[in-house]
């Protein structure tokens with residue numbers, strides 16, 4: 049029997065070309081067993097303080113993990129939840145720590161079994177997923193940005209794109225109703241009739257209900273697939289009013305931490321596409337609980353995977369187990385945590401992304417890359 053022998057943390061900070069070069073942080077966790085096997089996990093901590101705090105959380109439970117049987121990973125997940133009863137109830141920094149630990153344990157368990165993660169989860173229902181480019185817009189010209197996004201579809205093998213609004217850069221979308229609708233028109237023109245186009249409001253923008261209705265009805269004319277977080281998560285009255293007036297899907301949920309939060313968020317029936325990040329919502333074990341609710345409620349599960357190749361590989365495996373998944377998001381432009389971190393980066397090929405078939409999560413972070421981008 050294998051026994052867990054070591055738990056190590058690797059906080060990183062890296063420039064993200066898909067976010068105007070902004071510095072973003074992640075926490076990687078490596079769990080090793082006494083027979084030389086190892087598994088990797090990641091928490092999408094994003095900010096330096098959250099990353100440092102998550103590292104402390106992981107180290108604080110190290111003694112509970114070392115010496116345990118990695119095959120009993122879900123039992124360990126429950127034990128860790130119980131340990132954090134006071135400071136980790138239904139989310140927060142401890143959920144980041146739990147997520148990274150849990151993903152590393154699933155990876156380790158799958159490698160010890162000689163199986164891809166997806167097989168350990170019950171098996172893939174599809175061998176690939178439709179893939180879209182998940183992006184931000186930077187250029188002041190709407191025409192330039194529309195053409196750039198069109199090329200993701202016509203030249204780069206993506207089936208569409210999702211653009212975050214209210215982000216860095218000079219495009220300033222999400223602030224003027226008429227200009228936003230014109231952008232959507234240009235996007236549709238550039239990407240063609242079959243491309244999936246999604247728009248994501250972004251926390252820094254506030255829409256009135258009237259503005260949101262006018263804007264999304266305008267987007268609907270050009271066949272918007274979904275509008276993401278048009279309002280803050282608890283604004284269900286606005287969401288209900290918007291939903292009655294528009295035809296696209298409504299997406300949300302990515303800021304929830306656990307299945308109880310998701311159940312509350314889905315209770316009013318206003319969210320069609322449920323964003324969930326394995327690096328935030330309790331790892332694979334937590335996300336499986338959310339996926340079960342999404343399937344039961346006949347909504348769509350969408351991995352919030354805008355992070356490293358570890359997060360993406362796990363997300364694809366998880367999504368491949370369900371028939372309630374529309375697509376997989378990928379950051380389209382070459383970036384350190386997807387393209388430098390692993391030997392074989394995850395790519396869009398002919399509009400789809402393959403489910404990893406290697407042992408475990410199918411990717412292994414390069415130690416020298418983690419060292420190069422170490423958060424000091």
Ligand SMILES: [Mg+2]
Pocket residue numbers: 248276277302323
């Ligand atoms: Mg989002």
